[in-house]
Amino acid sequence: METRVDLAIIGSGSGNTLISPYWDNKRVAIAESGVFGGTCLNVGCIPTKMLVRPATLARTPEEAARLGITMHTEGADWPAIRDRVFGRIDAVSAAGERYRRDEQEHVQLISQEVRLDGPHAFVSVDGTRVEAEQLVIAAGSRALLPDIPGIDLPQVHTSDTVMRIPELPGRVLVIGGGAIASEFAAVFSGLGSAVTQVHRGPRLLSHSDVEISERFTAVAGGHWELRLERTVARLDPDPAGGVIAELSGGGPADERVSADLVLVALGRRPNSDRVGAAEAGLDLHEDGRLVVDEYQRVLSGGTPVPGVYALGDVCTPLQLKHVANREARVVAHNLEHPGGLRAASRDAVPAAIFSDPEVAEVGLTEAEAIAQFGAERVTAYTQDYGDTAYGWAMEDRTGLVKVVADRSDGRILGAHVVGYQASNLIQVAVMAMSFGIDAYTAARGQYWIHPALMEVVENALLGLDVPHGEPAPL
Ligand SMILES: Cc1cc2nc3c(=O)[nH]c(=O)nc-3n(C[C@H](O)[C@H](O)[C@H](O)COP(=O)(O)OP(=O)(O)OC[C@H]3O[C@@H](n4cnc5c(N)ncnc54)[C@H](O)[C@@H]3O)c2cc1C
Numbered sequence: 485m486e487t488r489v490d491l492a493i494i495g496s497g498s499g500n501t502l503i504s505p506y507w508d509n510k511r512v513a514i515a516e517s518g519v520f521g522g523t524c525l526n527v528g529c530i531p532t533k534m535l536v537r538p539a540t541l542a543r544t545p546e547e548a549a550r551l552g553i554t555m556h557t558e559g560a561d562w563p564a565i566r567d568r569v570f571g572r573i574d575a576v577s578a579a580g581e582r583y584r585r586d587e588q589e590h591v592q593l594i595s596q597e598v599r600l601d602g603p604h605a606f607v608s609v610d611g612t613r614v615e616a617e618q619l620v621i622a623a624g625s626r627a628l629l630p631d632i633p634g635i636d637l638p639q640v641h642t643s644d645t646v647m648r649i650p651e652l653p654g655r656v657l658v659i660g661g662g663a664i665a666s667e668f669a670a671v672f673s674g675l676g677s678a679v680t681q682v683h684r685g686p687r688l689l690s691h692s693d694v695e696i697s698e699r700f701t702a703v704a705g706g707h708w709e710l711r712l713e714r715t716v717a718r719l720d721p722d723p724a725g726g727v728i729a730e731l732s733g734g735g736p737a738d739e740r741v742s743a744d745l746v747l748v749a750l751g752r753r754p755n756s757d758r759v760g761a762a763e764a765g766l767d768l769h770e771d772g773r774l775v776v777d778e779y780q781r782v783l784s785g786g787t788p789v790p791g792v793y794a795l796g797d798v799c800t801p802l803q804l805k806h807v808a809n810r811e812a813r814v815v816a817h818n819l820e821h822p823g824g825l826r827a828a829s830r831d832a833v834p835a836a837i838f839s840d841p842e843v844a845e846v847g848l849t850e851a852e853a854i855a856q857f858g859a860e861r862v863t864a865y866t867q868d869y870g871d872t873a874y875g876w877a878m879e880d881r882t883g884l885v886k887v888v889a890d891r892s893d894g895r896i897l898g899a900h901v902v903g904y905q906a907s908n909l910i911q912v913a914v915m916a917m918s919f920g921i922d923a924y925t926a927a928r929g930q931y932w933i934h935p936a937l938m939e940v941v942e943n944a945l946l947g948l949d950v951p952h953g954e955p956a957p958l
């Protein structure tokens with residue numbers, strides 16, 4: 485079967501948001517081979533954070549004890565937690581799918597794997613060919629699996645499967661030191677599993693500012709077991725049940741870790757191969773990402789292909805939902821205004837890791853800033869939560885905010901937070917960076933509620949060695 489449409493989309497994650505009322509009187513085809521709604525809704529941001537919340541609550545007695553309150557977590561009802569999470573999410577996904585399939589006559593939902601047939605067409609596994617005036621590749625990414633013996637054992641999971649397990653495992657082995665590994669280590673450990681996290685480097689979240697990464701590693705190491713500078717060489721079935729992992733690298737020779745469940749989180753590769761991008765003549769980065777220009781147009785032989793766009797994990801170096809969504813808004817505009825293309829901005833993109841503790845960051849680390857501008861130009865200041873009034877109220881001993889700025893003009897170059905509510909505290913710095921507000925003006929040019937935790941950000945900004953302006957705000 486052959487169809488001609490005005491717009492064809494591969495992927496129903498952020499790709500689904502492109503179908504605005506503008507397309508109501510036109511023909512649209514959207515292909516989705518997996519669960520409708522994509523990664524963030526079904527197996528990513530949303531369910532993980534819905535699990536982080538109860539896990540964080542389960543750990544409250546530790547904080548309460550510092551404040552003179554005796555509390556106990558009696559236990560975690562995993563089936564109830566899991567069913568609450570997916571009871572909500574599955575319904576949202578099903579409703580979204582129903583809407584596109586049954587309620588929008590102009591939209592053809594193709595629930596199959598498709599491959600490009602040239603840049604302006606795709607073919608599904610059942611042979612349906614869709615030719616499009618404009619086409620968007622929003623095919624996302626997938627988990628990478630290491631090539632080690634035992635990786636196909638049934639106890640081995642990725643983030644795609646680990647959230648629907650029937651019961652809470654007693655012992656969990658987490659392989660990886662990045663975002664997904666650190667979030668799930670916190671979830672399982674908070675809910676009561678004995679967690680061991682294996683990471684090849686000396687610090688978790690190794691791309692973060694060193695101070696943040698060091699603090700995070702130290703606090704996480706107090707919550708669950710870490711095996712740093714180690715890798716998992718092989719996994720074998722344990723005759724007693726579960727899996728035995730053999731570790732290699734530094735540390736005790738031939739160390740073995742037993743676990744009931746293994747979570748692998750070693751990064752995600754773009755799905756450009758699944759859509760046959762190379763065969764369609766599209767340009768790829770070495771890591772498999774589609775090459776796009778500032779307007780999100782895909783390139784072929786270094787030249788933009790008219791009317792063909794990509795967005796999200798399949799092309800961006802920042803695998804984040806708010807980035808995929810921003811790129812989708814840019815693509816939506818450009819599809820609707822081919823004569824007035826708008827560029828995507830990558831300024832001040834924040835990210836948060838919802839682990840225990842939480843981490844949030846935006847812009848350059850201190851080391852990156854020094855490498856870019858030279859040590860003379862860079863000023864950085866670290867403010868501990870514990871040295872502010874709300875930090876006293878919390879009896880906090882581990883949270884910190886670090887701000888990096890240009891000493892010559894006070895421009896904020898980066899901000900980094902580890903601790904309670906890090907993902908919210910960072911937004912002040914994101915706003916200042918996005919609107920070009922210098923560090924001193926951001927600190928003194930507005931009121932800060934006293935004694936809110938946010939004062940830790942105010943104090944970090946005030947600690948910087950930057951110009952105060954003339955006249956300086958009081
Ligand atoms: C466990 C986890 C937690 C995360 N947490 C966060 C977070 O807290 N905050 C954050 O900002 N980001 C988070 N992310 C990242 C975020 O989920 C992604 O960056 C975002 O969802 C990418 O959106 P997308 O539209 O590019 O791709 P997706 O949402 O993955 O959509 C792509 C879709 O394309 C489909 N597809 C692929 N190939 C084909 C084909 N050939 N034919 C048909 N369909 C195809 C796929 O099935 C998929 O549904 C997390 C990711 C994971 C895995």
Ligand SMILES: NC(=O)c1ccc[n+]([C@@H]2O[C@H](COP(=O)([O-])OP(=O)(O)OC[C@H]3O[C@@H](n4cnc5c(N)ncnc54)[C@H](O)[C@@H]3O)[C@@H](O)[C@H]2O)c1
Binds near residue numbers: 802
């Ligand atoms: N809260 C969030 O925003 C959030 C949460 C989860 C995931 N995500 C997104 O999803 C992406 C994927 O997450 P992730 O945790 O899988 O990737 P990641 O890039 O964050 O971490 C990958 C980890 O695996 C390690 N690693 C890679 N290859 C290895 C190998 N061969 N042997 C041993 N270790 C190896 C790396 O050192 C790193 O610690 C992230 O980059 C992030 O953008 C975001």
